[in-house]
Amino acid sequence: MRQVKNIFIKELRSYFVSPIAYIVISIFLLVTGWFFFMTFFLFNQAGLRNFFTLLPVIFPFVVPAVTMKLFSEELNVGSYEILLTMPVTFIDIVLGKFLASVAFIAAMLIPTLAYPVTISFLGQLDWGPVVGGYIGAVLLGAAFSAIGLFASSLTRNQIIAFIIGVAICFGLTLIDKMLFFLPSSLLGFFGYLGADFHFQNISKGVIDSRDVLYFLSICFIGLYGANLVMQEKR
Numbered sequence: 001m002r003q004v005k006n007i008f009i010k011e012l013r014s015y016f017v018s019p020i021a022y023i024v025i026s027i028f029l030l031v032t033g034w035f036f037f038m039t040f041f042l043f044n045q046a047g048l049r050n051f052f053t054l055l056p057v058i059f060p061f062v063v064p065a066v067t068m069k070l071f072s073e074e075l076n077v078g079s080y081e082i083l084l085t086m087p088v089t090f091i092d093i094v095l096g097k098f099l100a101s102v103a104f105i106a107a108m109l110i111p112t113l114a115y116p117v118t119i120s121f122l123g124q125l126d127w128g129p130v131v132g133g134y135i136g137a138v139l140l141g142a143a144f145s146a147i148g149l150f151a152s153s154l155t156r157n158q159i160i161a162f163i164i165g166v167a168i169c170f171g172l173t174l175i176d177k178m179l180f181f182l183p184s185s186l187l188g189f190f191g192y193l194g195a196d197f198h199f200q201n202i203s204k205g206v207i208d209s210r211d212v213l214y215f216l217s218i219c220f221i222g223l224y225g226a227n228l229v230m231q232e233k234r
């Protein structure tokens with residue numbers, strides 16, 4: 001765990017010394033702030049439902065932008081070989097990078113706490129769905145981070161890693177919206193695969209073990225895939 005902690009600190013620090021991190025955060029806050037307050041004053045409702053409805057659409061673009069460099073950059077410049085000479089395992093590297101990306105996404109969400117605080121002064125806010133929504137946002141961000149990490153392990157090119165990550169994450173977001181193309185016998189299975197379906201359940205303030213298990217399973221699959229790919233490239 002000490003090696004995981006060291007890699008976590010190294011990667012998290014590298015985020016905040018790069019201008020890309022601040023650009024991603026700024027774009028995320030501008031987009032969510034614009035759409036949230038526009039719909040808030042339009043519907044005149046004291047709630048964050050519109051904000052949490054927007055996250056599964058924005059995260060498939062934001063999270064891969066955060067994770068695309070984690071392996072691709074090191075593979076491109078050759079620093080990954082230097083990392084392997086240190087007393088670390090592949091699991092240490094994958095977990096350290098994954099936890100750093102999740103921590104960065106959590107930090108990116110912190111400024112949005114101003115939204116519920118502002119609403120609470122303007123009306124009676126139900127804090128249950130708000131807490132559930134932020135828990136769901138972290139879980140969704142963790143799942144997409146694992147996918148983005150896997151995409152980054154596949155290629156030395158950060159742009160290609162970004163495109164692969166977006167394609168997979170956006171596919172998981174939209175899969176439960178495309179069920180009308182499928183036979184009725186497969187609706188339950190593919191409906192369960194939809195990330196937005198599980199996120200919206202949690203954002204209502206109901207923490208169901210099936211929804212939590214879904215996100216943890218996506219994390220495991222993504223991290224396991226990244227671990228296998230990096231072992232093959234050793």
